[in-house]
Amino acid sequence: MEPIIELKNVTKKFGGITALDNASLHVDKGEVVGLIGDNGAGKSTLIKTLVGVHKPDNGDIIIKGQKVNNWNTKKAREAKIETVFQDRALTPQQSIVWNIFMGKELRHPFGFIKVKEQIDEANKIIREIGFTSKLIDANSPVGNLSGGERQGVAIARAIYNDADLIVLDEPTTALSLIETQKVFDFVNNVKAKGRSVLFIGHNIFHVFDISDRFIILDRGHVVHKLDKNDVKTPEELIKVMKDTVTGGKS
């Protein structure tokens, strides 16, 4: 099967820090890939390079079989890749609607915004997220929302645009059990529709449950690529991780 996205030998440095060292990975159509590793392993750097936030110092990004040049976030979204970033990428003083449609506004000719359509869509999304406070509507600033609600907005935004690949960087931190379950249901849904997910999580049990494959990052290196035949239980996965890290390869 042709991968929908592929990173080949990507290196990314920040000054003296090598955040990614010759890292390669791919995501196939219809699969959920779990990306795991310690704090500072380079997971966020990897997905940010993948979706065009960071420019790699070396290596290739290949989308649907085509090597891309001057890759950036706009092109990534046009290529139907949606991301929930670890920092959520919201603008707190702006309204919920404007945040949901940030960078992908519904447009009239000449770039004028379809104000009413956006509000209607945003209200639909708000109802789906299930905000409890009646004070919240599409025009409320995102900064007035709780941490979990903000996350809801970021996730809803990724869902709204029918993406081929959804990248989730620790989407469940700060979410309640029920909300976490919602996120998992969503991931399974996406997969059932033949789309793909790249999932970063700290909770190995969560990652194990929803992923088809696992990629372990350690200090910028991709140290393991496993699938569910290699590791039968979350405990086994944890053991592999521990062995790698204490293995002390640098």
Add this chain to the structure above:
Amino acid sequence: MQKKTGLVSYLSDNSRPLSSFFYFALIMTIFFAAAPEVFFAAKFHQAVMTTLPIIIFLVIPLVFIVTMGEIDLSFASIFGFAAWIFAGSIKYFGFDPFLGLLVGIAGGAALGIFMGCLVVYGRISSLVASLGALFLIRGFLFVVSDSKSITIIEIRDHWMYPLLVGKFYGFPMQLFWAALFVIISYFLYHRHVFGAHVHHVGDNPDSAAQMGVNVDLTRIYCFMFCGIGAGIAGIFSTLINFTWWPTQGFGFLLLAIAGVFVGGTPTWGGVGTILGAVFGSGVIAYMETGIVAMGWSGLWRQFFNGLIIILALLGHRFHGNRIR
């Protein structure tokens, strides 16, 4: 909790422009109370109506810049630069004034783009970059003009003149052009992708970039808009006075910036108000011309100007801090 009812929520959603309106109304009340006979004389307002449009052309684009988390001081010199192109192209190259106007505005836009590139690619803070450009452009004008004015009386006979700065039932035409400028800017600011991106970039440029907003281009366009506004202002000023002079526009530097903040746009970026800026411009324009027109000593002008700016900003503090 209950959702706020219509009126209350309207007032709280629009508190910034409304309080700017309040300051404007306050100033008018003071003038009225001080000297009703002067206040009702048409002459008193005519002086203001001539200056106000020029201040508006400068202040409105600055609202975009400040919303985007930047500042631009170079507009006060771009004002003179565009006007110089306008007057010079007519006087020395025999351009049709309409063509001169287009070229002048294009010159303002080009300098705005230059400013934007300096900030985006040169990675200089906009405060310092535009301060440098302010002096650089002004210095250039002194040198190329040999510090001499350019008079273009002949534009009075051009078809453009009555249309741009003539009188319509006693109102100066530039008032209508300024109104049109405000309306277009309002829609750009609130209902156009450009305005939305300006807000996002001013609020959190990293988030905006991550969501696919072209942050660099948004910044450059915004400085270009500022250059265009300054260009229009400079050309109008030259049309009104039939003259370009080397220091033209310099006096508007601090007044226009004051207009933005008196108008209720906060300093931190991400929010702002176009309507508020219109009232802010009104406050500034009346303070500038009103005090003298009232027959009070011009010595007091700056003092009162400063007083109203500080009081207005203290008042705007009640709109709360930045939401994070």
